[in-house]
Amino acid sequence: MNNNRTAWTMLLPAIGMVTLFIVVPFLMSVYFSFTDQRLLVNPNVPTEFIGGRNYLRLFEDGAFQNAFFRTATFAILVVPLQSAMGLAAAMLINSKLPMRNAFRTIYFLPTVISMVVVAVIWSSLYQTEGFFNSAVGALSFGTVPPIDWLNNEYLAMPSLVLLSCWQGFPFQMIIYLAGLQGINKETYEAAQCEGATRWQEFVHVTMPGLRNTHILVGMTTTIFAMKLFTQVQLLTQGGPRDVTDTMVRLIYMTGFKRGEVGKGAAASVIFFILVLVISYIQRKLVKEDRAIS
Amino acid sequence: MNTPRESLLLKIIAITVAVFVLAPLFLMFATAFKGDEQQILRDFGNANAFWVSPWNMSLENFRDVLSNETFPILKYMRNSAIIVVCIVVIGIFVNSLAAFALARMKFTGRNWLVLFIITLIIVPSESVAIPLLLMMTKVGWVDTLRAQIVPFIAHPFSIFLFYQFFSVIPKDLDEAAYVDGASRWRIYWSVIMPLSLPTVATVAILQSLEYWNAYLWPTMVARSSEVRPVSLALAQFFGTPPPVWGDVMAFSVLMSLPILVIYLAFQRFFIQSAIGSGIKG
Numbered sequence: 001m002n003n004n005r006t007a008w009t010m011l012l013p014a015i016g017m018v019t020l021f022i023v024v025p026f027l028m029s030v031y032f033s034f035t036d037q038r039l040l041v042n043p044n045v046p047t048e049f050i051g052g053r054n055y056l057r058l059f060e061d062g063a064f065q066n067a068f069f070r071t072a073t074f075a076i077l078v079v080p081l082q083s084a085m086g087l088a089a090a091m092l093i094n095s096k097l098p099m100r101n102a103f104r105t106i107y108f109l110p111t112v113i114s115m116v117v118v119a120v121i122w123s124s125l126y127q128t129e130g131f132f133n134s135a136v137g138a139l140s141f142g143t144v145p146p147i148d149w150l151n152n153e154y155l156a157m158p159s160l161v162l163l164s165c166w167q168g169f170p171f172q173m174i175i176y177l178a179g180l181q182g183i184n185k186e187t188y189e190a191a192q193c194e195g196a197t198r199w200q201e202f203v204h205v206t207m208p209g210l211r212n213t214h215i216l217v218g219m220t221t222t223i224f225a226m227k228l229f230t231q232v233q234l235l236t237q238g239g240p241r242d243v244t245d246t247m248v249r250l251i252y253m254t255g256f257k258r259g260e261v262g263k264g265a266a267a268s269v270i271f272f273i274l275v276l277v278i279s280y281i282q283r284k285l286v287k288e289d290r291a292i293s
Numbered sequence: 294m295n296t297p298r299e300s301l302l303l304k305i306i307a308i309t310v311a312v313f314v315l316a317p318l319f320l321m322f323a324t325a326f327k328g329d330e331q332q333i334l335r336d337f338g339n340a341n342a343f344w345v346s347p348w349n350m351s352l353e354n355f356r357d358v359l360s361n362e363t364f365p366i367l368k369y370m371r372n373s374a375i376i377v378v379c380i381v382v383i384g385i386f387v388n389s390l391a392a393f394a395l396a397r398m399k400f401t402g403r404n405w406l407v408l409f410i411i412t413l414i415i416v417p418s419e420s421v422a423i424p425l426l427l428m429m430t431k432v433g434w435v436d437t438l439r440a441q442i443v444p445f446i447a448h449p450f451s452i453f454l455f456y457q458f459f460s461v462i463p464k465d466l467d468e469a470a471y472v473d474g475a476s477r478w479r480i481y482w483s484v485i486m487p488l489s490l491p492t493v494a495t496v497a498i499l500q501s502l503e504y505w506n507a508y509l510w511p512t513m514v515a516r517s518s519e520v521r522p523v524s525l526a527l528a529q530f531f532g533t534p535p536p537v538w539g540d541v542m543a544f545s546v547l548m549s550l551p552i553l554v555i556y557l558a559f560q561r562f563f564i565q566s567a568i569g570s571g572i573k574g
C-alpha cells in the first residue's frame with residue numbers, strides 16, 4: 001500500500017500547473033517590479049536591477065493614486081447598492097410571492113450574460129439620443145438638455161456603477177437567499193407574537209441573522225469591484241479626464257500597452273497586496289464572530 | 294401571514310424588478326430583429342427600443358453578421374467553444390484528482406498542500422497576467438489557442454470545491470471498496486466521481502462562464518483573428534466605428550444564446566455554482 005506515491009501522482013498535474021502558471025508568474029511579478037524589464041527586450045540594452053524605482057515612479061506621476069482613488073470610488077458606490085439590490089431581490093423570492101421560481105429564473109439572468117454584451121446593450125441606453133436621455137427629458141418636461149452620460153466627468157462613474165449592478169446583483173441575491181433560509185423561522189414567529197411590525201422584524205431579526213452573510217457579500221463584492229476593467233475599457237477607456245481609470249486598467253496599460261513590464265509588475269504587486277488585505281480582514285471578521293457565538 | 298395589501302405591494306415590487314432586469318435584454322433582442330438601422334436609431338429614444346412587432350421582424354442583421362468576412366462570428370464562437378470545452382473537461386479530471394488525493398488519502402505533506410491551494414485562491418489572475426504574457430512570449434505561444442487553455446486548466450478554487458465535497462462523503466465507502474481489492478484510482482473513478490456529479494456540474498458552469506466571457510487575457514494573447522474568442526471579437530466589432538447597432542445586437546444575441554439555453558436547461562446548477570463561488574472570499 002504505497003499511499004504516498006499514488007497520492008503524489010494524482011496531485012502532480014494540478015500542483016505542477018498551478019506552480020507553473022500562478023506561483024512562478026507571481027514570483028516573476030515581484031522580481032520584475034525591481035527591474036526595468038520591458039515586454040519587447042532590446043538585446044543592446046540589458047535589463048537592470050533598479051531597486052524601488054518602479055514603485056516610486058508609480059506614485060510620482062499620480063497615475064496610481066488616481067487609479068486607486070477611482071477604483072475605491074467605484075467600490076464604495078457599487079458594494080452597498082449591489083448588496084442592497086441583492087438583499088431586496090432575495091427577500092422577494094424568499095417571501096410568499098406567487099410564482100417565486102419564475103421570478104428567481106428571471107432575476108438571475110443578467111449574471112449569465114457576458115460583460116462585453118452588457119456593455120454593448122447599456123451603451124445604447126446611454127446614447128445622447130438614447131432612452132435615458134428621453135426619459136430624463138420627459139420627466140423634466142424638456143428642461144434638462146440631453147446628457148452625454150459616459151463622457152461626463154461626474155456621471156461616467158455612476159453610469160458604470162449602474163450597469164455593473166444590473167449585471168452583478170443576482171450573485172449577491174443568491175448568497176443572501178442562502179443566508180435568509182438559514183435564519184430560524186421561530187425567531188420570526190416570536191417577533192410576530194410580540195406584535196413586531198415588518199420594519200422591526202427586518203431590523204431586529206433579519207439583519208442580525210445575516211451578519212456573516214453581510215461580511216461575506218461585502219468582502220467578495222469589494223474584491224470583484226477592485227477588478228473593474230472590461231466595462232471601462234469598452235465604454236470610457238478610462239476617461240473622461242481619467243475619472244474611470246482603474247487599477248487593473250493601469251496594470252494593462254503600463255505592462256502591456258506601453259510594454260513597461262517592470263512598472264506594470266510593481267502595480268500588480270500593490271494590487272495583489274490590496275486584495276490580500278481585504279481577504280484577511282474578511283477572515284478576521286468571520287472568525288471573531290464565530291468566537292463570540 | 295401577509296395581509297392582502299402587503300401581498301399586492303410584494304407583487305408590484307417583484308414585477309418592477311423583473312422589468313428592470315428584462316428591459317435591457319428585450320432591447321438586445323428587439324434591436325437585433327429590426328432590419329432598418331434608421332428605425333433602430335429613432336426607437337432608441339423611446340419605449341419602442343424594447344420591442345419589435347412580430348410583423349416587422351427581420352433576419353437581415355443575422356444574415357449580415359453571419360456573412361461578415363472581416364468578423365467571422367462562427368469561427369470566433371468555435372474558438373471559444375474549443376477553449377471552454379478543453380479547460381472544463383481536462384480541468385475536471387486534473388482538479389478532482391488532486392482534490393481526491395487531498396481529501397481521501399493520508400500522505401506526508403497533505404495539510405501543507407491544502408493550505409497551499411487555499412492560499413492560491415486569493416491570487417487574482419489580473420496580478421499575474423503580465424509575467425504570464427512574458428512567459429507565453431518566451432515559449433512562442435502568443436496567438437495560439439493553447440495560450441488561452443493550458444494556463445487555466447489547474448484551478449485552485451475548483452480543487453477546493455471538489456475537496457470540500459469529497460471530505461464529507463462517508464469514509465466507509467472507500468474502505469469497503471479497498472477491502473474488496475480496488476485501487477485508489479478505481480475508487481476515485483467508480484466510487485467517488487459518480488457521487489460527485491452535482492459538484493462536477495457546479496465547477497463546469499463556473500469555469501464555462503468565466504472563459505466564455507473572458508476579456509482581459511485574450512486582448513493580450515489573441516491578436517490574430519484565427520485564435521480570437523467571441524467576447525473579444527464582439528468588443529472589437531463594437532469598437533469599429535460607426536457602430537451598426539442592428540448587427541452589433543445580432544452578434545450579441547448569437548454570442549449569448551448558447552449560454553442562455555444552457556442556463557434555462559440547467560438552472561439549478563447555475564444557482565448552486567453561484568452559492569459555490571460565494572464561499573470563495
